[in-house]
Amino acid sequence: MARSVPQSRKITFTIIAWLVALLIFFPILWTFLTSFKTEGEAVAVPPHFLFFDWTSVNYEQVWDRSNYPLFFLNSVVISIGSTVLGLVVAIPAAWAMAFSPTKHTKDVLMWMLSTKMLPAVGVLVPIYLFLRNVGLLDTRIALVVIMMLINLPIIVWMLFTYFKEIPGDILEAARMDGATLGKEIVYILTPMAIPGIASTLLLNVILAWNEAFWTINLTASNAAPLTAFIASFSAPEGLFYAKLSAASTMAIAPILILGWFSQKQLVRGLTFGAVK
Amino acid sequence: MATTHTKTAARLMMSPSVILLLIWMAVPLATTIYFSTLNYNLLMPGVHNFIGFQNYKYFLTDPAFLTSIWNTLVLVVGVLLITVVGGIGLALLIDQPIYGQNIVRILVIAPFFVMPTVSALVWKNMFMNPVNGLFAWLWHLVGLQPVDWLAQAPLLSIIIIVAWGWLPFATLIILTALQSLDEEQKEAAEMDGASAFSRFWYITLPHLSRALTVVILIQTIFLLAIFAEILVTTNGGPGNLSTNLTYLVYTQALLQFDVGSASAGGIVAVILANIVAIFLIRLVGKNLET
Numbered sequence: 172m173a174r175s176v177p178q179s180r181k182i183t184f185t186i187i188a189w190l191v192a193l194l195i196f197f198p199i200l201w202t203f204l205t206s207f208k209t210e211g212e213a214v215a216v217p218p219h220f221l222f223f224d225w226t227s228v229n230y231e232q233v234w235d236r237s238n239y240p241l242f243f244l245n246s247v248v249i250s251i252g253s254t255v256l257g258l259v260v261a262i263p264a265a266w267a268m269a270f271s272p273t274k275h276t277k278d279v280l281m282w283m284l285s286t287k288m289l290p291a292v293g294v295l296v297p298i299y300l301f302l303r304n305v306g307l308l309d310t311r312i313a314l315v316v317i318m319m320l321i322n323l324p325i326i327v328w329m330l331f332t333y334f335k336e337i338p339g340d341i342l343e344a345a346r347m348d349g350a351t352l353g354k355e356i357v358y359i360l361t362p363m364a365i366p367g368i369a370s371t372l373l374l375n376v377i378l379a380w381n382e383a384f385w386t387i388n389l390t391a392s393n394a395a396p397l398t399a400f401i402a403s404f405s406a407p408e409g410l411f412y413a414k415l416s417a418a419s420t421m422a423i424a425p426i427l428i429l430g431w432f433s434q435k436q437l438v439r440g441l442t443f444g445a446v447k
Numbered sequence: 448m449a450t451t452h453t454k455t456a457a458r459l460m461m462s463p464s465v466i467l468l469l470i471w472m473a474v475p476l477a478t479t480i481y482f483s484t485l486n487y488n489l490l491m492p493g494v495h496n497f498i499g500f501q502n503y504k505y506f507l508t509d510p511a512f513l514t515s516i517w518n519t520l521v522l523v524v525g526v527l528l529i530t531v532v533g534g535i536g537l538a539l540l541i542d543q544p545i546y547g548q549n550i551v552r553i554l555v556i557a558p559f560f561v562m563p564t565v566s567a568l569v570w571k572n573m574f575m576n577p578v579n580g581l582f583a584w585l586w587h588l589v590g591l592q593p594v595d596w597l598a599q600a601p602l603l604s605i606i607i608i609v610a611w612g613w614l615p616f617a618t619l620i621i622l623t624a625l626q627s628l629d630e631e632q633k634e635a636a637e638m639d640g641a642s643a644f645s646r647f648w649y650i651t652l653p654h655l656s657r658a659l660t661v662v663i664l665i666q667t668i669f670l671l672a673i674f675a676e677i678l679v680t681t682n683g684g685p686g687n688l689s690t691n692l693t694y695l696v697y698t699q700a701l702l703q704f705d706v707g708s709a710s711a712g713g714i715v716a717v718i719l720a721n722i723v724a725i726f727l728i729r730l731v732g733k734n735l736e737t
Contacts, residue, residue, distance in 0.1 A: 177544075185545040191537065192554040195614065199557055201581070202569050214579040260467060263460035271457040279465065281728050286472045288724035290672050292696040293717040294475035296482060296710050299700070301475075320471040327464055352456065381562040383675035384693075388701060398675065401564040405571075405679040412573055419565045430560035431553055438623045442661045445730070446620050 199423070206230070206416035213412035229417035237400070238392075239421065246396035246422075248311050249386070250379035253318035254372055257326045260319070262368070265330035266360065270342060280331065287324040291384050302389060309391045317389070318379045325378070326371055329440045333367025334360075370436035373429060377437075380426045397422040476717070482710035489704035502711035511687045511695055512712075518602060519691040523670040525606040526613060527663060533610075534617030534662065535655070539647075541618070542625045552622070559615040563675040570608045571597060571680045601681045601689035608676055613669075617662045624658035625651070660730055667723050671716075692716050 193200075205213050207225045215223075233239055268276045298317070299308070307313040337360065345359050383398040390399050401422055404415050430437070438446055483502050487495040506512055541551055558566065574580050575596035583593035596604040628651065636646050674693050677683055683690035683698065690698070696716060700709035 181544050181546070184540065184543040185547070188540050188543070188545050188551050189547070191540065192551040195611075196554040196557055198566070198569055198574065198611070199561065201573060202565075205573065216584060218581060218584060260463045264464035267457035267460040271453050273454065273457070279461065283464070283468055285724055285728055286468050288668055288720055289472060289476070290693065290713070290716040290720045291674075292672070292693050292700075292709075293479055293713040293720075295696070296700050296706055296713060297475040297478035300706070320467060323464060323468060323471075377560060381560070383563045384672065387564075387675060387678065388697070398562050398564050401562065401568060402675065402679050404568055405564075410572065410579075412579070415568060415572060419569060423561050423565055426562075427557060427560045430556070434552070434556055434619065435623075437559075438620050441616070441665060442620060442658075445661045446623055446658050 199427075202416045202419050204416075205412055206420045208413050208416075210411055210413045213416070229413045230421070233414055233418045233421065237418070239400070239418070242395060242397050242400035243421070245311060245314075245390075245394055246380055246398075249314045249318055249394075249396050250376045252311070252315040253322065253379050254326070254375040256315060257319045257323050257375065258330075258368065258372065261323060261326040261330055265327050265334050266356075268327075268331055269334035269337070270339060280328065283324040283327055287321075291321075295388060299389065308389060309393045309395075311394045314386060314389060314394055314396075317385050318382060321382070321385070322375045322378055325440060326375055329371040329374065329436075330364075330367060332439065333370070334364060336367075337363045370433065371440065373433045374436050374440040377426055377430055377433065479710045479713050479717075482706050483714050485707050487706040487710075489706060495707075498707070502707040503715075506699075506708050506711045506715065511690065514687050515690050515692045515695040518687075518689060519671060519693075521602055522606060522609070522673055522691055523667055525603075526610045526670050527666060529606070529610040530613045530617040530666065531659065531662060533614050534621050535659075537614070537618040538621035538625050539651075541622055552619075556615045556619055558612050559619075561612065563612065564679050566612055567608050567676040567679045570604075570611070575604055597681050598685060601685065605673070605676055605680060605689055608680070609670065609673060613666055616666070620658050620662050621655060624655050628654050664723070664726060664730060668720070671720055671723065692719070 204220070206229055207227065208219070208223055209226060209228070212219055212223050268280065302308040302310075302313050341359060341363075342355060345355055350359070380396075381398065383402070386396050386398045387402055390396070401418060404418060484497055484499060485495045486498045486501070537555060541548060541555065545551065572580070574582050577583055577593045577595040577598075580593075580596075582596065586593045594600070633646055633650055636650055641649070672693050673691055674697065677689055677691065677694045678697075681689045683694050687695075692712070693716065696709050696712040699705050699712055703709075
């Protein structure tokens with residue numbers, strides 16, 4: 172008897188939690204379902220939830236008629252390119268701050284964080300004019316560099332919080348054994364740092380993939396990633412719900428899957444290590 | 448010993464990051480300040496004479512400016528209220544012993560990974576559209592007149608859209624903090640006869656204070672810069688009813704080509720963001736010492 176009370180409580184909470192979770196997830200589910208409907212069925216009243224003729228025609232049309240592969244490629248190049256470039260710049264900095272801290276290390280980290288808080292509109296005009304004047308507007312390389320600079324503070328911070336947890340004693344022991352700086356990095360630090368680097372990579376690819384201020388304002392047709400592609404559905408095409416849904420599903424699916432793998436790192440990365 | 452050697456190496460390793468960020472921050476910002484004192488419009492090539500603070504005067508006395516400040520404030524506070532209160536509730540719910548906790552968590556976190564243009568368009572067309580949206584259908588079901596959300600309540604609609612994306616973030620961070628709460632402390636309080644509410648109020652909530660502060664401050668930074676959601680739903684309208692500061696500067700710069708005035712607006716945005724940033728820096732700084 173004593174056990175049946177917690178059991179019924181558990182079932183009640185399970186039902187409530189699942190209902191709330193499905194409600195929150197519903198817009199994504201609905202987009203996914205609508206992407207397999209015909210345009211007529213997509214606006215049917217009352218709406219058809221599961222029982223309709225499933226069709227993949229929207230995906231074929233979005234794929235054929237728009238430049239979807241180009242937008243997708245741009246998203247991949249910009250998000251992965253900027254993150255990898257950022258890691259190359261940030262790993263030495265985070266390593267130095269974690270293992271040879273000086274009394275200024277904290278100030279440098281704080282200052283880096285503060286650059287992240289600079290509103291993009293504050294620098295939009297000069298960046299836009301500069302890129303226009305040097306002919307780099309609407310190019311992937313410009314966006315890779317800008318996205319790298321935007322995420323650099325987060326990359327340094329995340330790496331720093333991971334590196335800090337690597338025990339310094341191991342490095343000292345290696346130094347005593349006569350390991351050089353280079354050996355220290357290759358044989359000791361790298362294997363221990365790889366999980367942290369991978370997490371940082373994952374989170375920053377997600378952030379760059381979904382960034383929608385610079386990508387929309389600095390691209391037109393050549394370097395536009397998926398954020399800008401979807402934005403182009405805002406006027407009349409948006410009323411074609413099935414096609415909008417298919418395009419949206421294709422834009423969010425890859426990153427949704429990546430995101431589900433990175434829940435824990437997300438908390439840590441976005442709170443700069445304040446909540447673990 | 449080898450300390451000077453290590454220090455030099457450390458400086459060398461840090462310098463690329465520091466120099467890049469320094470350039471990224473200082474050069475465009477200085478240029479923006481410079482532009483903000485010029486009479487500079489891209490539609491009038493060749494004219495950029497110095498006019499002192501007139502751009503600021505023009506920007507700050509524009510009725511759209513006050514509206515945009517108000518809208519920025521309403522957006523930030525509205526989204527924060529929904530996400531913090533909802534996030535605490537959701538986190539407490541998921542933290543209960545339930546079946547399929549991991550799947551529930553996966554479902555709840557998903558909206559955070561949806562790019563802003565997608566979430567805004569899906570909500571705008573498939574939910575808030577007064578003719579074909581799901582809300583219109585639900586309203587009909589209960590016998591109400593459908594609402595043209597984005598025309599009649601543009602700011603509220605944008606708050607709903609943005610809050611949907613940030614609720615998972617708040618929930619996930621609060622949940623992470625909840626799970627580090629010492630169970631024994633709660634059990635002891637329960638044995639002493641503390642009610643569920645007083646256990647929440649005196650034990651759980653104080654434990655969450657750091658997580659909540661972080662949620663509020665980080666969200667504020669992102670929420671001050673809401674852009675894409677406005678661009679693809681209302682374009683700042685009707686009129687300027689849903690124009691925030693970021694969007695106002697964007698319209699000045701890339702739609703009206705008024706570089707001078709847009710730069711002045713950008714600097715105003717920087718100053719406002721800095722006020723918020725000071726608090727966050729202090730908070731994270733304190734945390735770094737522990």
